[in-house]
Amino acid sequence: RSVARSKAWKWAAKEFQRRLMPSSRMAFCLQNRRFGVEGGHAVHSSCSGRSFFKGLATCSSKSCVICSERISAQRLTELQAIRKAADRIHARQFFVTVTIPHVASDRLYLSFDRLQSLDKQVKADKAYRKLKQRIGYIGTATGTEVTFGRLNGWHPHKHQILFCTNREVTAADIESELRLIYARKLTAMGYPLETVEAALEHQIKVTDASARIEEYLQKYGVMPKWDDLKELTLSQFKKGRGYGLTPWELLNMAMDGDQNAGDLFREYAVTLEGRRMLVLSPGLREKLGMTEEEVSDEDAASFEHEEGELVYQFNIRDWEDVVWAGLRGEVLQAAEQFGSAGVERVVAEARRLRSAHLSELLSKRGASYVHGR
Secondary structure, X not given: OOOOOOHHHHHXXXXXXXXXXXXXXXXXXXXXXXXXXXXXOEEEEOOOOOEEEEOEOOOOOOOOOOHHHHHHHHHHHHHHHHHHHHHHOOOEEEEEEEEOOOXXXXXXXXXXXXXXXXXXXXXXXXXXXXXXXXXXEEEEEEEEEEEEEOOOEEEEEEEEEEEEOOOOOOHHHHHXXXXXXXXXXXXXXOOOHHHHHHHHHHOEEEEEOOOOOHHHHHHHOOOOOOOHXXXXXXXXXXXXXXXXXXXXXXXXXXXXXXXXXXXHHXXXXXXXXXXOOEEEOOOHHHHOOXXXXXXXXXXXXXXXXXXXXXXXXXXXXXXXXXXXXXXXXXXXXXXXXXXXHHHHHHHHHHHHHHHHHHHHHHHHHHHHHHHHO
């Protein structure tokens, strides 16, 4: 069931997303030339032989198979820099996981909003503010993850790295105090006592961020060098456990013909639109002595790491044929294997397919006209 995120799979998924959500931003991602950029609609090749499109506008959507990977890579780089800055001032670092009680019938946007509301209420609590003073609170980096369980439905939850200065405080100290605060807030939100007790036992966890996070490795399978940074920034690429499914696994199932999985992925995409993948608490960078500006999701999605060598420059009509035929992935593969001659063959095939489609439409219209007379 694991999703192989090869270039071929990503572009097949990209074309499927365009059909699944034709009016979304994802449907137009990497299709039109980016404003103010010359030489769009072109294939370039790096010194390593990797081919890529250059100068195209991106959607910066968290549910886009292309943009989400670029944004996640940028966030991982930023978080690594933040951790290094925290190490320079000898800050303590704790890994906090919080979820919210949910049932199979809950819609994702409602569970997500409840989780956001719970987070705001906890941060506004007097006991939480006192906890921050006691531990020498510096700030937090928070990532939100969403999975879908066949038994219990949508499961949104937060992973957070908490930075502080108190050398004596332990993860158990923080966890016990957080559980008391969350208990009050969950009760005030109307959850029954038995549900709150279960949530505190299983859904509020604090561990030392420098330790290997065994429970996540057990949940999602051992992955090379998987740590708390990747848990915050690359969690959408994990493999689910048991009855749990990641959004990409849902998308993969939809590509195999599962209509319900397609509906679920569409719900995920709509709910996550416009939300940040990683949120830093106000002033965290300044407190850690960092001067670099944070890169926006839009800039991260559109950033092109390599200049590359021009392989093929499309004219507008040929590019439209390629996009219409869903052959952008084939273009990149052909460029890597056969250069410009390979791209020309893909362009010719796209032109043939579109021409045949138009001829078929005209034939049907002519038949309908004659029949109508």
